[in-house]
Amino acid sequence: MKKVVKFGGSSLASAEQFEKAGNIVRADKDRRYVVPSAPGKRHSKDTKVTDMLYECYALAEAESSFAEEFAAIKARYQEIINGLHLELSLEKEFQAIEENFKNKAGSDYAASRGEYLNGIIMAEYLGYEFIDAATVIRFEESGEFDAETTNKILSKKLEETAYAVIPGFYGAKEDGTVKTFSRGGSDVTGSIVARAAHVDVYENWTDVSGFLVADPRIIYKPERIEMITYKELRELSYMGASVLHEDAIFPVRKEGIPINIRNTNLPEDEGTWIVGSTCQKSKYTITGIAGKKGFCSVILEKEMMNSEIGFGRKVLQAFEDNDISFEHMPSGIDTMTILVHQDEFVHKEQSVVSAINRMAKPDHIEIEADLALIAVVGRSMKSSRGTAGRIFSALAHANVNVKMIDQGSSELNIIIGVKNEDFEVAIKAIYDIFVLARI
Numbered sequence: 001m002k003k004v005v006k007f008g009g010s011s012l013a014s015a016e017q018f019e020k021a022g023n024i025v026r027a028d029k030d031r032r033y034v035v036p037s038a039p040g041k042r043h044s045k046d047t048k049v050t051d052m053l054y055e056c057y058a059l060a061e062a063e064s065s066f067a068e069e070f071a072a073i074k075a076r077y078q079e080i081i082n083g084l085h086l087e088l089s090l091e092k093e094f095q096a097i098e099e100n101f102k103n104k105a106g107s108d109y110a111a112s113r114g115e116y117l118n119g120i121i122m123a124e125y126l127g128y129e130f131i132d133a134a135t136v137i138r139f140e141e142s143g144e145f146d147a148e149t150t151n152k153i154l155s156k157k158l159e160e161t162a163y164a165v166i167p168g169f170y171g172a173k174e175d176g177t178v179k180t181f182s183r184g185g186s187d188v189t190g191s192i193v194a195r196a197a198h199v200d201v202y203e204n205w206t207d208v209s210g211f212l213v214a215d216p217r218i219i220y221k222p223e224r225i226e227m228i229t230y231k232e233l234r235e236l237s238y239m240g241a242s243v244l245h246e247d248a249i250f251p252v253r254k255e256g257i258p259i260n261i262r263n264t265n266l267p268e269d270e271g272t273w274i275v276g277s278t279c280q281k282s283k284y285t286i287t288g289i290a291g292k293k294g295f296c297s298v299i300l301e302k303e304m305m306n307s308e309i310g311f312g313r314k315v316l317q318a319f320e321d322n323d324i325s326f327e328h329m330p331s332g333i334d335t336m337t338i339l340v341h342q343d344e345f346v347h348k349e350q351s352v353v354s355a356i357n358r359m360a361k362p363d364h365i366e367i368e369a370d371l372a373l374i375a376v377v378g379r380s381m382k383s384s385r386g387t388a389g390r391i392f393s394a395l396a397h398a399n400v401n402v403k404m405i406d407q408g409s410s411e412l413n414i415i416i417g418v419k420n421e422d423f424e425v426a427i428k429a430i431y432d433i434f435v436l437a438r439i
């Protein structure tokens with residue numbers, strides 16, 4: 001058995017947290033590849049090292065003094081080194097980083113140092129080999145991640161290395177220029193390493209015991225999801241459930257490697273398993289609920305719309321010409337609704353409306369703002385009847401007016417549009433009917 005273990009920022013925020021991570025790795029010989037994030041927050045008012053680095057570099061780029069900010073970053077690492085009683089000095093590293101900041105090496109380079117330095121400490125602490133991600137994770141000239149080249153280089157390197165630490169979040173272009181993934185990108189690195197090393201499990205250690213059926217800010221102590229498929233997870237993450245980076249499932253999905261989300265502070269918890277497919281039914285008809293506020297709907301009416309060839313294309317062209325992507329597009333015989341992000345749409349509203357009028361000539365256009373979308377996701381929905389009915393009667397009982405419904409053809413999720421102000425009530429009503437009433 002081989003495992004990749006990725007630790008998030010809060011799992012490595014202090015020496016104490018590092019010790020917990022170290023104990024986890026040492027408890028299982030199969031935990032051969034470790035992917036660390038940069039030190040995160042030690043308490044709610046603290047600042048993540050990645051944010052400190054961005055801030056510090058912005059000063060360097062503006063040619064202001066950054067000595068104080070730089071010293072604060074150094075202190076974060078020194079505190080960890082001292083707390084772990086390591087004979088390690090990062091002085092040379094810091095000198096090089098300071099020099100590179102002065103030479104304006106770029107904000108990606110700056111941010112990546114958070115993981116880089118934490119990786120050096122982790123490797124020293126565990127006695128594992130350190131592999132600089134810049135040498136094995138490749139980005140194209142355009143800045144796109146180059147999955148196949150990376151997989152080749154990294155597989156080869158890992159074949160030769162039995163135990164290694166590979167810092168998360170960054171890689172480099174062929175010429176050595178450091179490039180990062182988007183925020184939270186160490187999850188992606190973990191997945192890339194898992195694929196290249198052909199491991200059996202990708203363990204992702206964080207500060208919660210897995211995915212929850214609904215947002216704990218809305219539902220008091222929601223149930224944990226024991227098992228979820230990649231596809232379900234993708235639907236939920238897209239709609240705002242954030243534990244794992246949205247792109248982290250792609251590399252492991254190619255190899256069918258399961259991801260196990262675990263809690264560094266409660267290592268005995270089973271966490272959530274994210275798998276390719278499973279014959280295990282979810283505990284409830286639904287696997288999870290997620291949602292987002294801040295959408296607008298553009299409602300079009302035109303007599304005989306259904307038989308007019310090219311109507312839909314012309315309407316979507318109006319959005320495309322204005323550089324706006326749409327989220328959903330439920331339609332009726334003579335009506336069509338296009339849902340868009342309000343913050344993107346609001347500045348271009350009139351330009352889109354006039355383009356629609358010009359190209360598609362609808363009879364009527366109406367815009368409604370301040371809508372929320374809720375995704376009710378579940379692989380078991382396909383085989384159980386009456387799911388939609390239950391959702392709508394629960395919403396009706398809670399006095400929530402449903403503005404839009406869209407069921408994907410995969411029958412994996414039902415999207416419901418409600419007013420922003422009904423968002424929390426609607427989620428609670430859906431949670432209660434499926435989880436509390438256990439139907």
Ligand code: ASP
Nearest residue numbers: 037050169183184185186
């Ligand atoms: N340290 C980076 C961030 O804060 C990446 C990560 O933690 O995954 O976004």
